[in-house]
Amino acid sequence: MAQVLEFKLPDLGEGLTEAEIVRWLVEVGDVVAIDQPVVEVETAKAMVEVPCPYGGVVTARFGEEGSELPVGAPLLTVAVGATDASSASPGDDGTAADEPSGGSGSGSGSGSGNVLVGYGTGAPAARRRRIRPERNIAPAAPAAPAVVSAPSRPAPVAVAVGEVNGQQGPVAVVSPLVRRLARQHEIDLRGLTGSGPEGLILRADVDSAIRQTGQATEAAAPTAAQPATRTAAEPVVAETPTVQVGAAAPATAERIPLRGVRGAVADKLSRSRSEIPDATCWVDADATELMAARAAMNAASGPSGGPKVSVLALLARICTAALARYPELNSTVDTAAREIVRLPGVHLGFAAQTERGLVVPVVRDAHTRNAESIGAEIARLTELARTGKLSPAQLTGGTFTLNNYGVFGVDGSTPIINHPEAAMLGVGRIMPKPWVHHGELAVRQVVQLSLTFDHRVCDGGTAGGFLRYVADCVEQPAVLLRTL
Structure with missing residues (x-):
């Protein structure tokens, strides 16, 4: 006899308490293997696929696409221990029909346990088989046999079925x-x-x-120049001319739930503003030499000499050098103990705008990397962010954040610190501007740099020294040679 086991939404780590169902990867009646992904969920950190620790026939799913479930809530039920998977059909109450025990199916109670994403047994996922329930065509006709089909694997683009x-x-x-x-x-x-x-x-x-x-509706609505047609039986009554303001009903305010990535960002920004006494300083810098150095680096690599070095990678390398000189800004504040905690390594976060909202992937051990290595890691994490495949671990643990809002075509901003970090460097667009160079007016590539810092960890002198060193490296990249 098959045993019906319930699989609950597991703890996805990083303090996450709920997740939104984005896409079901299996349907009721499908045969699943141990650790096969069964649902794609979106948390406040990332979009992940959740594997099922049981092998058998899916007998019920809980939650529609777009709904939220708390951690520990039932996701689906699976009938395991069947001799023939095709004999397990879901009942009206979401449980499987009785099946003989012993055979080629999963053993009773078999499974990999309540695994997290990426931590299963590593068994290869079997192809799913669809089991269609029997249908009686007529009272006297025999029931149609269960049909087992093997659908092809999903296309690279995530497709919602509904x-x-x-x-x-x-x-x-x-x-x-x-x-x-x-x-x-x-x-x-x-x-x-x-x-x-x-x-x-x-x-x-x-x-x-x-x-x-909306335009089609407006065009179809009657106007003062096109009055409604009167029937012959209707009396014609003189009317006072009026000005028609609009035919459409008053629009109602749209309410958008603050959840998922947007909700997590809102909570973190609110906490940053309420807990951290921040201050901002900024400076304009001549980035002409930095742009020339980047062009020389990429030209030296040749057509097939490896990936190009980005401006963001150079700025990230400058930040790690500046943090080595001013470690106060690579720290956090333990409010309960009233202590400043200086962190031993630099895990550099960088702000990335995606369709899911603002995310901050983290380059681990950035202080041990050169510009080329940092650039390669930024490119890899950016691609994962674009496709929504960043794991929670790749979005947490940062010690300092670099925010390049110049890609939006703006010159400056006052960044909000990524709690619980102590500082964030903002970079505006690099564009030609009039600049006094060697005592003469010239057109140079100018950028505005903004540093928002936690005033508890340092005073303005330290923050100003950090920002001035960054600006000096931007204006004279050779300054970095001392730390390379």
Whole structure:
């Protein structure tokens, strides 16, 4: 007899208490192997696939796509210990039908335990088989046999399967926010052509459809120049001329839940502002020599000499050199013990804007890396952030953050410290500006650097010294030779 085991949402670590179901990877009736991913969830840290510790037949799923579940809540139930997986069909109450014991299926109670993502037994995942429940065509007709099929593996682009306007099938959209926005405005996702990679539907595509729908509604609404037609039986009554303000009903405010990545960012920024007495200093720097040094580095590598060194990688290397001189800014404050904790290594975070919101991947042991190594790690983490595959461990543990908001076309900002760190360096856009160079007015590549620091860990003299050293390295990259 098959045993029905319940798999609950595991503790994903890093203090996370809930997760949002983004995409189910299995359906009721599928045969799953031990440690096979069964659902994709989005936490406040990252989007991860959760493996099931049991092998058998899925008999029930709990939670719809887009809903939130707390840690410890049931995810699905699996019937294990069946002789023939095709004989296990889900009952109305979500449990499996009785099956003979002993055979090629998973043993009763077999599994890898309540594993975390990436920490299973490493057994190869079996191809899923779909088990369709029997249907009686007519009272006198024999029941149709269960059909077992092996669907192909999912495409690289995450596809949400669900019902849209009464039709079943795949929709090329991964973000639950995009799906929710489409539902709120009654937009049929199947009629949209995605502008993202491999036709992925982005929020911009849904926003465009909403605007087009609004324009069509406005064009169809009656106006003062097109009065409604009167029937012959209706009396004509003289009316006072009025000014028509608009035919549409008053718009209601849109409420967007603060959860997932956006909620985590909101909590961290609020905590930073409420706990940290921060101050900001800034300076303009001539980055002409830095840009020339970067061009020389990349030219020396040749067409096939390896990856190019980015400006962000050079700035990151400058930051690690500056933190070696001013370790006060690579620290945190233990408020309970009233102590400043200076950290031994630099784990450099860098702000990255993604479709899921602002995330801060962390380059581990940045103080031991050169510019090329830092650049390669930044590129790798950026790609993971773009695809939503960063793990919680890759988004935590930073000791100092570099924020390049110049990519948004702005010159300056006052960064908010990434709690519980002690400082953040902000970098504006690098652009030609008039600059006094060697006593003469010239056009130079100028950048504004902003440092926000925790005034508890140091005073303005230390913060100013750090920022001045960074600016000196930007203006004269040869200064770095002393620390290389």
